[in-house]
Structure formats: structure tokens, C-alpha cells
Amino acid sequence: MNSTSTQFVPSRRMGIYETVDVWGDFKENNCLDSSPEMILEVEGKVDNHMQIISQDTSPGIVGPSNKYDHVVRKPVDKVLRRLAQNREAARKSRLRKKAYVQKLESSKLRLIELTQELQRARQQGLYMGGDLDFSQLGYSGTMNHPGISTFETEYGHWVEEQNRQVSELRKALHSCNGERELQFFVNSGMRHYFDLFTMKAAAAKADVFYLMSGMWKTSAECYFSWIGGFRPSQLLKVLLPHLEPLSDQQQLEVCNLRQSCQQAEDALSQGMDKLRLILVETVSGGRLGEGNYLPQIRAAMEKLEALVRFVNQADHLRRETLQQISRILDIYQAARGLLALGEYFQCLRALSSLWESRPS
């Protein structure tokens, strides 16, 4: 950064100081504002103390002159000492000012740097930089993706509809209605669960962490959650007591289904464990401690697509389990099974509310 510095050419009046380049310090610095004043100031000081020098006198000579007799009577060494002290004070003042201005300049540069970083980060939708408060970043309900708000509303409706269907199914079973009516309720019940899987697929794309956390469910349901929903093997365990009596063929098929369901679940669980490990390694694997972990975030974002795939795969397994069990059962068993399943989830939700509202 080049700037012009004032070059002060010592006037003839300062001739006795020719060995000292008073303005030398200012030659390389940027104190444009201060120089003229300093010049005037020192000139003034010189004027006060050096009234003995006349325009005619050649440099280097201090000699008495009739006009300035009253000044010449002051001892010369005292005057010289005084002038030297002034020089020294002025020099120190200039150095202090120079240091201060240099500090300001580097702060200005740092501020420009930080502002640029901030602008860049804002464009990328994230914060970075060592001086920003990272504790401000975090999940906030008001920062929900619009897809999540939609999902929450739709899920609320889904639960209401689920409750309505459960009571309709209960009434239909207890009033011993015909097969056709029961088939209708079983079909709507199954479709209702499949609707939920479709809603969840959209929500997973919006915010997969939200979906996987189970925050959209009651706390009891969340406790039993597996990859963003109920365990298929758990579903079969809940249904089984209510399907009795089962024929031998049905027993065999249900047994096989339970085994293959468990095996598929275990395989997906192992895949999830591996993905979790990879995600942790990605987030912690870069340079930490320097206030900029954008590279880790970028690398992790690519891996989150895999998480979405896992949630979809788990829902696919749930869907297949429901379809297979309905294939094995007759219509009465299927209706009883669906009712049991619906009441099981209602029970979990009720458990959550009761526990939360119990007197402390």
C-alpha cells in the first residue's frame, strides 16, 4: 500500500538543525493528516525559541544581532538543551502515533477479511469464522423446513383418521359384519399405513434427521423406534396372539415370515451402524479447533443421501411385512390383526400423555 508522504524541506530558519532530519520518520508512514499540523507546530515552537535567526544569517551561524538582544541574553546551552528536549518529545510522539495508525490499519484489513468470509458463508447458507458464536447454531422449531411443517400437520390428520378407522373396525368386528365390509375396512387400514410411508418419504427428503429422531411421534413410540418407525418384527409379535387360531400352513408361513423379517431387519441395522460410523468419521475427521468446519459439513452432506435411502428402505420393509401378513391371513384374522395393531399404537400414545401429565 503506497501512499505519498509529505516531504518537508527544512526551511532556512531551521538551519542549525541540518544534521537532524526532523521529518525523516514521516517519509515512510501514512500520517497525511498530521504532518502539516506537526510542521506548523514545530515551526511555531522554533519561532518561539529561535527568534534570534534572521533571514540574512547563513545556516550554521548563530550570532548576536541588534534586533534580538533580549533573546540572546538567554544562555545558549539552556536553549539548545530545551530544543533538544522538544525534538525528542516530538520524535516520541510521532513514533507513538505511527504505531497507533499501523495498528488501526491492520485491524481494518482483518475486518475486511472477516466481512468477506461472512458474506461468502452467508451465500452458502452457513456460518463460519472463528469470531462467530457457534452456540447460536442449532435446531430451532422456528427454523423448520416447510416440508416438515407440512408433514407435522398431515401427520396430525393421519392420527385422527387412524383413531376413527380403529373405532369403525372395532364396531364392524363386534357387530359380526359380512366379509365384504370387513374387506373394505382392512383395505382402507392398509392403505392408510401406506399413505404414512409416502408422507415420510417426502419428509425424509426435507429433513432426514428430524424424521429419524422420531420427534414427530409421542415419546413412548419414539422409544421403540427403529430407523424412523416401528420395527417390522415387533409388529408381527404384537399381531400374533390376536390371529389365533392359525392353521398349520399359516403357522409355517407366519414362522417363515417372522424369521425373514428379523433377518432383513438385522441386515439393515448393520448397514445403519456402518453409515453412522462413516458419518461420525466424516464430521470429526477434518481439522477441528480452528473455527472452520465447513469442509466436514460439505462431506457429511453427501452422505446424508444414504440416510434418506435407509429410511425409505426401512419403510419398504414395513410395507412388505404388512402385505405379506395380510396375504397369509383370512379376512377375519386380518381385521382382528389390524385392530390390535391400531390399539397398540393408541396405547403407546396414551402411555406417553399419561406419563407426561402425571402429578410430580
Place this chain on the structure above:
Amino acid sequence: MEKVRKLTSEKGVMIFSKSTCCLCYAVHMLFQELRIKPYVHEIDHDPDGKEIEKALSRMGCSGPLPAVFIGGELVGSTNEVMSLHLSGSLVQLLKPYQNLS
């Protein structure tokens, strides 16, 4: 694609996979549970990887990896494998290749 045809006809049970793909790993684990040792070909370590991927989608593999072949025939991706397994059909397909270690 010649390479794909050669590999799938030679190996009884075969999974086209990527070393970083965790769903591929899950399918591999499922086969191991069923006492099968599939041949896993990791296409991210294969210089012809991109070509193989294109060939697989041309052959009708619905989604991304894994792509599973049994007896030279394309079974499909994770969805197809899971559906077949729950219906009991997968074990039937794998019977000739079980316990081959």
C-alpha cells in the same frame, strides 16, 4: 456389456457394490446370514466403474446400487431383494449356492 455378462455368468451369486455404500453392505450381510458367500464387485475400485453402472441401468436395474445377480440373472436392487426374501422366494433362489465356502 461384456464385462458384466462375463462376471455374472461366472459367479453364482454376485453383488455389484460400492465400498462406501452402506445399503450394499446391508445386502451383503443378509446373504451372509443366509449362509451365502456372494462375489462382491466394488465398481468404485474398477476403472470401468462408470461403464458398468450404465450397463446395469440398461439391463433394468431400477435404482442405485447394489445390483444383485443370482445364476446370471438380474434380481434387482435392495427393494427387490427384500421383497423376495419376505415372500420366501429368495431362499429358494439361493438354495443351489448355499454353504459353498
